[in-house]
Amino acid sequence: MGGFFGAVSNAPCVEEIYYGTDYHTHLGTRRGGMAMSVEDGVIRRRIHDITNTPFRTKFNTESLELFDKCTCGIGVISDDEDQPLVVTSKFGTFAIVTVGKINNIQELIDREMADGLSHLSEYGSGEPNPTEVAAMLICRCSTLEEGIARAQKCIDGSLSLLILHKGAIYAARDRFGRTPVIIGRRENAPGAPDAWAVTMETSAFPNLDFEIHSELGPGEIRRITPDGVTVIKKPGKCMQICTFFWVYYGYPSSCYEGVNTEVARYRNGASMADQDEEFKGKIDSICGIPDSGISHAIGYANRFGRPYQRAFVKYTPTWARSFMPPNQNQRERIAKMKLIPVESQIAGKRLLFCDDSIVRGTQLGDTVKRIYQKGAEEVHMRSSCPPLLYGCRFLNFSRSRNEQELAARRAIAELEGTDELTPEILKKYQVHGSKEYLAMVEIIRKKLNFTTLKYQELDRLLEAIGVPKENLCTYCWNGCDASLSEDKKEGK
Numbered sequence: 422m423g424g425f426f427g428a429v430s431n432a433p434c435v436e437e438i439y440y441g442t443d444y445h446t447h448l449g450t451r452r453g454g455m456a457m458s459v460e461d462g463v464i465r466r467r468i469h470d471i472t473n474t475p476f477r478t479k480f481n482t483e484s485l486e487l488f489d490k491c492t493c494g495i496g497v498i499s500d501d502e503d504q505p506l507v508v509t510s511k512f513g514t515f516a517i518v519t520v521g522k523i524n525n526i527q528e529l530i531d532r533e534m535a536d537g538l539s540h541l542s543e544y545g546s547g548e549p550n551p552t553e554v555a556a557m558l559i560c561r562c563s564t565l566e567e568g569i570a571r572a573q574k575c576i577d578g579s580l581s582l583l584i585l586h587k588g589a590i591y592a593a594r595d596r597f598g599r600t601p602v603i604i605g606r607r608e609n610a611p612g613a614p615d616a617w618a619v620t621m622e623t624s625a626f627p628n629l630d631f632e633i634h635s636e637l638g639p640g641e642i643r644r645i646t647p648d649g650v651t652v653i654k655k656p657g658k659c660m661q662i663c664t665f666f667w668v669y670y671g672y673p674s675s676c677y678e679g680v681n682t683e684v685a686r687y688r689n690g691a692s693m694a695d696q697d698e699e700f701k702g703k704i705d706s707i708c709g710i711p712d713s714g715i716s717h718a719i720g721y722a723n724r725f726g727r728p729y730q731r732a733f734v735k736y737t738p739t740w741a742r743s744f745m746p747p748n749q750n751q752r753e754r755i756a757k758m759k760l761i762p763v764e765s766q767i768a769g770k771r772l773l774f775c776d777d778s779i780v781r782g783t784q785l786g787d788t789v790k791r792i793y794q795k796g797a798e799e800v801h802m803r804s805s806c807p808p809l810l811y812g813c814r815f816l817n818f819s820r821s822r823n824e825q826e827l828a829a830r831r832a833i834a835e836l837e838g839t840d841e842l843t844p845e846i847l848k849k850y851q852v853h854g855s856k857e858y859l860a861m862v863e864i865i866r867k868k869l870n871f872t873t874l875k876y877q878e879l880d881r882l883l884e885a886i887g888v889p890k891e892n893l894c895t896y897c898w899n900g901c902d903a904s905l906s907e908d909k910k911e912g913k
């Protein structure tokens with residue numbers, strides 16, 4: 422998916438941007454980059470390949486010296502295209518980073534080319550670069566502000582961005598607020614200059630002495646300078662923030678819409694335990710599938726009254742980040758190498774695991790096999806969210822979300838005897854506890870060899886998060902999203 426960070430101050434702030442960007446490493450796997458204003462109108466930029474080496478080690482002292490004394494800049498961790506891009510335009514030179522997904526990218530290019538656009542240049546991967554397309558849409562308008570608003574409006578998918586322009590940062594949150602964009606303020610911190618920052622993950626703030634100042638609303642645009650923050654475009658009314666930030670993607674110490682990720686996961690785990698009264702006395706210990714399953718499992722264990730134990734530990738010294746090779750087999754191999762079973766916590770025990778979600782299930786199936794090989798008596802699984810039935814149409818994920826491969830879809834196809842899963846068919850399986858739902862869960866349970874399998878109910882998950890549920894995107898579980906009716910109103 423990717424993440425970004427920016428900072429502006431009256432004093433040099435390259436370290437803030439460097440560390441702030443690095444704190445988004447868990448959100449992307451391919452490229453890491455920084456761009457900073459070095460003197461009036463001049464922007465310097467570096468992009469590194471981070472597929473097998475962390476962002477921080479790529480930006481060695483030498484490349485940081487390039488930005489020495491810079492007081493304004495942006496950085497990005499990208500799951501896909503090369504970023505930041507530096508663009509010379511009628512507005513002057515600017516640097517841009519984006520997070521989102523442009524479903525209608527070719528249609529937008531064709532439309533602008535029919536209307537006089539002569540070329541795009543970032544075709545090194547053989548595909549259009551979405552950040553360049555966003556920059557192109559912006560430059561087709563008469564002001565930067567108008568351009569950002571227009572790009573947000575005509576993109577089917579989502580677009581959050583930072584633009585570095587003339588010593589200021591423009592921050593824009595996508596039209597329906599899928600991704601968080603949060604402003605931080607550092608004031609009177611001993612030994613550090615006053616500064617403003619903008620981030621997707623607030624976990625980037627505490628160690629850099631920033632406090633959360635405010636959060637952009639859906640579609641909102643702000644301009645940040647050392648002197649303060651100006652609202653350029655007010656937020657829209659319809660918010661559909663990605664619920665998966667709390668389930669899986671978000672860093673545990675981050676907050677979005679005022680709700681901390683760790684706390685939401687803990688509450689969700691406790692809520693799952695509340696539904697497992699019948700298992701009291703039948704489970705020896707509770708475990709989490711690292712990383713995000715752990716917070717749900719701790720919440721579960723504390724409510725359930727059985728100890729939380731680590732059946733697996735992650736080998737962090739060399740697998741410090743989510744290295745994602747493009748090949749699925751390699752990905753699964755690496756996922757396996759990262760997790761080391763702790764045999765003495767497994768052998769002879771009835772274990773209950775919490776995982777954030779079940780996507781394809783192949784990796785989880787392999788993990789369960791290893792748990793049995795190490796002598797577990799029973800392996801109960803609790804998924805912290807409902808069965809995934811729809812691929813995400815709003816954000817780009819490196820985690821496989823091919824709809825046909827989703828474990829729940831495969832189970833339904835087996836039950837229905839067809840791969841043509843119409844909305845009517847899928848609807849029956851979405852109803853938690855319906856006979857179709859239970860049959861689907863049973864097929865997955867058998868396939869993955871769990872003693873028991875339960876999925877958290879959608880309403881309970883939303884309740885555990887605590888953000889008003891009409892503001893949360895639930896498309897990947899029920900195919901519903903308020904933005905789709907908003908688009909319809911606007912004739913899209």
Ligand code: SF4
Binds near residue numbers: 812815816895897
């Ligand atoms: S469809 Fe799922 S993953 Fe995509 S934005 Fe909505 S909640 Fe997030």
